[in-house]
Amino acid sequence: MRSSALPPRILVLHAGVVALLFALNFVLPEYxxxxxxxxxxxxxxxxxxxxxxxxxxxxxxxHAMFFAAGLYGAGLSVYHLGWSIPAGLAxxxxxxxxxxxxxxLLALRTxxxxxxxxxxxxxxxxxxxxxxxxxxxxxxxxIVLSQEIRRFFVGDFYLNLTDPTTRYLLALAIFAIVLFATxxxxxxxxxxxxxxxxxxxxxxxxxxxxxxxxxxxxxxxSGTICATAGAAYALLFGYAGSTFAGVxxxxxxxxxxxxxxxATTLGPFIGTLFxxxxxxxxxxxxxxxxxxxxxxxxxxxxxxxxxxxxTIRARWAGWLP
Amino acid sequence: xxxxxxxxxxxxxGLVTSAVLALMALxxxxxxxxxRVVNVAHGEFFMLGAVLAWxxxxxxxxxxxxxxxxxxxxxxxxVGAVAFxxxxxxxxxxxxxxxxTIVATIGLLYIIQQLALTFYGPQARPVDAPFTYRxxxxxxxxxxxxxxxxxxxxxxxxxxxxxxxxxxxxxVMRATQYDRETAQAxxxxxxxxxxxVFALGAMLAAIAAVLIVPITQxxxxxxxxxxxxxxxxxIIGGLGSLRGTVVAALLIGVSDGVISAFFxxxxxxxxxxLAVAMVLVFRPQGLFxxxxx
Numbered sequence: 001m002r003s004s005a006l007p008p009r010i011l012v013l014h015a016g017v018v019a020l021l022f023a024l025n026f027v028l029p030e031y032x033x034x035x036x037x038x039x040x041x042x043x044x045x046x047x048x049x050x051x052x053x054x055x056x057x058x059x060x061x062x063h064a065m066f067f068a069a070g071l072y073g074a075g076l077s078v079y080h081l082g083w084s085i086p087a088g089l090a091x092x093x094x095x096x097x098x099x100x101x102x103x104x105l106l107a108l109r110t111x112x113x114x115x116x117x118x119x120x121x122x123x124x125x126x127x128x129x130x131x132x133x134x135x136x137x138x139x140x141x142x143i144v145l146s147q148e149i150r151r152f153f154v155g156d157f158y159l160n161l162t163d164p165t166t167r168y169l170l171a172l173a174i175f176a177i178v179l180f181a182t183x184x185x186x187x188x189x190x191x192x193x194x195x196x197x198x199x200x201x202x203x204x205x206x207x208x209x210x211x212x213x214x215x216x217x218x219x220x221x222s223g224t225i226c227a228t229a230g231a232a233y234a235l236l237f238g239y240a241g242s243t244f245a246g247v248x249x250x251x252x253x254x255x256x257x258x259x260x261x262x263a264t265t266l267g268p269f270i271g272t273l274f275x276x277x278x279x280x281x282x283x284x285x286x287x288x289x290x291x292x293x294x295x296x297x298x299x300x301x302x303x304x305x306x307x308x309x310x311t312i313r314a315r316w317a318g319w320l321p
Numbered sequence: 322x323x324x325x326x327x328x329x330x331x332x333x334x335g336l337v338t339s340a341v342l343a344l345m346a347l348x349x350x351x352x353x354x355x356x357r358v359v360n361v362a363h364g365e366f367f368m369l370g371a372v373l374a375w376x377x378x379x380x381x382x383x384x385x386x387x388x389x390x391x392x393x394x395x396x397x398x399x400v401g402a403v404a405f406x407x408x409x410x411x412x413x414x415x416x417x418x419x420x421x422t423i424v425a426t427i428g429l430l431y432i433i434q435q436l437a438l439t440f441y442g443p444q445a446r447p448v449d450a451p452f453t454y455r456x457x458x459x460x461x462x463x464x465x466x467x468x469x470x471x472x473x474x475x476x477x478x479x480x481x482x483x484x485x486x487x488x489x490x491x492x493v494m495r496a497t498q499y500d501r502e503t504a505q506a507x508x509x510x511x512x513x514x515x516x517x518v519f520a521l522g523a524m525l526a527a528i529a530a531v532l533i534v535p536i537t538q539x540x541x542x543x544x545x546x547x548x549x550x551x552x553x554x555x556i557i558g559g560l561g562s563l564r565g566t567v568v569a570a571l572l573i574g575v576s577d578g579v580i581s582a583f584f585x586x587x588x589x590x591x592x593x594x595l596a597v598a599m600v601l602v603f604r605p606q607g608l609f610x611x612x613x614x
Contacts (some may be wrong), residue, residue, distance in 0.1 A: 059420050107604050113359050113419055114601050117552060121598040124549060128591045247545075251427055258424065288439055294431030298411055301421045301428075 006187070009139055010321055014183060017266060025168050037168040039269075039276050040175040041233050042252075046260070047182050048225030048270030049253035054263035055186055056218040057198030061116045061250050062123030063104070066223040068130070068245035070230030071094045075240030076136060081145050085152055085161070089231050096227015097220060104219035108212060110285045123250055124319025130242040150238055167236050175231050175269075178225055183265050183321060185221065194218050195263070226253075255293060258300050261307030265321045326460035327582065335578025336571075337467045337536070340474035341529045343570035345547055346554035347481060348525030351564050353555065355498040355518045358417055361426040362407075363526055364548025365433040369526025370400050371539035372441050378448045385449035389535070392448060397527040403433075404523030408516040417515070428516065430544075437541040450535035470532050482563055494518060550577070553597040559606055 028036060045067050050121070052058050073095030078088035107118045130137045137143065150161035160166055185191050193214050196204040205211045234240040241251070252275075253268075262272025275296070279289045300307070306314055313320040373396040382452045390428040403611050405431055454465035486493035495513045505511045511535035529547075530539075537543070554573050558565030573593065580589040 059423065061423075107599075109602050110605055113357075113423075114605055116359070116423060117556065118598050118601050121549075121552075121594050123423070125591055125594050125598070128587055128594070131590060132585070132587045252425075254424065288435045290431045291435035291439075294428040294433075294435065297428030297431070298425050300426045302411065302414055305421070 005320070006183070009319065010183070012018060013320075014179060014265070017269075018172070018179070021172050021175070022169075025165065025172070030164070032091070033164060033168060035276065035280070036273075037164070037171045037236070039246060039273050040133075040171040041229050041236065042276070043256070043269040043272035044175055044229035044232070045226050046253045046256040046272050047265075048222045048227075050257045050262065050264075050268045051182060051185070051194075051225065052218055052222040052258055053254065054267070055191060055198065056194045056215060056222075057218075058215065058218070059254070060107075060119040061117050061247075061254075062103075062119030062121075063222075063226055063253055064245050064247065064249035065123040065126040066096050066226035067102055067130065067230035067233075067249060068126060068242075069099045069223075070227030070232075071234045071240045071244050072130070072137065072230075073227065074231035075143055075145065075234040078235070079240075085150065085159075085235055086154060088235055089228075092231025092234065093224060093228050098223045100220045100223020100227070101216075103223070104216045108215050108219065110223055118301070120247070120250065123245070123247065127242060127245040127247070130245050137240070137242065140242055142239055142243075145235070145238040145240075147238070150235070151239045156250055161236055161238070170236060171232065174228065178228065179265065179269075182225070186263075186265065188319060190214070190217065197306055251293075251297075255297055255300075257307070258305075259296065259307050261309030261313070264307070264309040264313060267309040274308070323460075326458070328579070329458070329577045330461060330463075331582035332575055333463060333467070333578075334582070335575035336471050337533075337574075338578055339571045339574025341533045342550055342554055342574050343478060343567050344474055344529040344532075345526045346551040346558070346566050346570055347478065347563065348522035348529075349551045350555045350558070350563070351494075351518055351525070352522035355494055356412075356417055356515050357419065358412065358422045358519070359419065359426070360519075360522065361423060361503045361548070362429040362433060362550060363522070364406060364505060364544030364546075365430050365437075366400050366523040366544075367526040367530045367547050368437060368539075368544035370530030370585070371404065371534040372437050372541065373399055373527070373535050374531040375446050375448050375539040376441075386451035389448060389451040389531075392534075393528070393531045396531050397524040400527035401520040401524040405516050405520040408519040412519065413512060413515070430458060434541060435546070441539075441541060443541065445538040445540040447538045448531075464536075466535060470536075473532060474529075477525075478567060481525075485563065486502050506511055506561045549594065553593060556597055556601050 021036070025033070045063075048066070049060070049063050052060055052063075070092035074088040074092030077083045077091040078085065083091065103119070103122055107115055107122065110118050114178075131139050140306065147162050152159055161170070186194075191257050193204065193209050196207075196209070197211050197214060201211055230244065233244075256271035256275055257268050258271070259275055260267030260269065278292060278296070283289045304311065309320060345363070345367055348366075349360060349425055352358055352360050352363070374389075374392035377392040377395050378385075381388040381391050411425050415425060424535070450464075450466040452466060455462040456468065457467050482612055485494065492512060493504075493509055496507070496509060497511055550573060554566060554569045557570030557573065558567070577589060577593065580592070
């Protein structure tokens with residue numbers, strides 16, 4: 001199948017979202033500005049999850065390990081080895097790619113329920129390892145990257161990661177790159193094969209596709225994107241702790257993607273943004289935000305399984321990617 | 322203490338863990354076997370059982386045994402009712418699709434955990450053991466109550482085995498497990514069997530919790546570790562196999578006790594979890610289960 005060029009309205013929609021986020025940089029009040037920078041990085045995490053869950057139909061309960069691989073890959077190499085920030089980012093992404101390749105090779109031998117449990121267990125091992133090596137990772141307290149480390153030159157170009165505007169624009173840059181990368185990936189023949197595997201793996205195999213290789217590529221792509229989000233998160237916000245490797249951070253991307261709409265390119269961002277504010281607003285009334293997460297999960301699977309964008313696509317706008 | 326008695330102590334502790342784990346894993350295994358549902362909220366049913374046990378025992382005055390027995394009788398019933406309601410209100414409407422039910426039980430996990438935190442609080446509270454008799458070995462004294470847990474669990478396991486293999490209820494459950502549609506065609510109320518099995522699974526977890534709570538204290542986060550251990554047990558034992566579950570619970574419980582006594586508990590958990598993930602990857606039917614039909 002030939003990968004078609006992007007139709008104009010899809011291009012306009014995605015470019016419009018990026019442009020809108022860029023414009024918001026100049027008008028948003030301080031608090032919401034900071035929230036949006038965080039949400040953009042977390043939605044990169046969700047976009048990575050969406051590749052595997054939404055498009056390939058593989059439900060992983062262990063994606064926190066990929067996010068944390070990027071987080072620690074970047075954080076530890078900068079903190080302990082004194083690497084520069086760009087080198088740290090590259091190290092984080094490389095860690096994610098390596099880990100997702102290894103996990104993919106093992107976990108993809110299983111299917112269905114076993115795949116979910118295996119990914120959950122590998123993530124649990126990763127989580128426990130962050131405690132076992134608490135001497136380096138700081139365990140629950142984590143490590144904090146000092147402000148001096150996060151001010152640096154790239155060539156002649158001075159970057160100050162403690163400055164909110166720089167942080168926002170870098171988060172937006174990563175968000176935009178990953179958004180267009182996923183858009184291109186899912187519209188390519190590779191993306192179509194993933195959807196074919198999701199819909200009917202036996203048939204895809206019968207048609208001559210190497211389903212294992214394609215699923216492995218999906219795991220690696222997904223894990224690497226999640227690690228990118230984690231690495232950027234550690235460097236931009238200067239913190240890496242084992243909370244991010246916990247089971248909760250495997251569940252959250254699932255929730256975000258379900259809410260925004262699985263197998264939609266913009267759904268992860270909408271889901272993350274919506275859920276972040278739901279939790280933010282409710283937590284000013286009650287500390288019981290996990291209750292909201294729980295109820296949201298159940299209501300979503302019961303009444304709203306396609307999520308926000310999925311429903312819009314099914315009812316009104318069939319062209320949405 | 323010399324190595325021998327130390328090992329004996331570690332083994333006894335491991336046996337207590339095994340006894341509780343076997344009950345809990347049996348509940349998880351039944352639910353998976355009959356309904357094909359992976360119940361991620363199983364650990365929270367365990368926690369709920371313990372928290373309710375504390376609450377019930379605190380309402381009863383007099384000898385600790387009265388409070389404990391009241392908790393043992395009532396707590397599993399309440400937990401079973403909660404699980405029954407969860408099945409009717411949520412799982413049934415999802416048609417027991419594997420992915421949707423996993424997401425829904427994750428939701429249930431958070432709801433129960435948060436409600437426990439809100440209404441019970443972050444403290445860890447004990448329930449008094451029904452009796453405090455100590456059995457004296459030549460090297461150390463050992464709680465008679467802990468040994469009674471092992472005996473109680475063994476009795477309950479034998480009872481469950483009897484119900485599953487020798488009674489009409491068990492026959493109906495096995496028929497539903499074997500072929501849902503044919504069972505329905507023969508007039509078995511599959512929906513009610515499912516709700517009953519889900520409640521029964523939760524009750525087994527709650528019983529396990531009531532038995533252990535005089536030793537470990539009730540806490541709103543106590544569910545996660547037993548959940549992971551039960552997954553491990555069910556996977557090693559082969560999903561849906563009663564004998565495999567018991568053997569695996571013994572294996573995991575005792576080795577966990579012995580390894581934790583001599584090595585770092587975190588390392589023990591890492592090795593156990595990794596080993597089980599590998600079992601699932603390379604031998605999906607479990608060590609004792611037979612290949613899938």
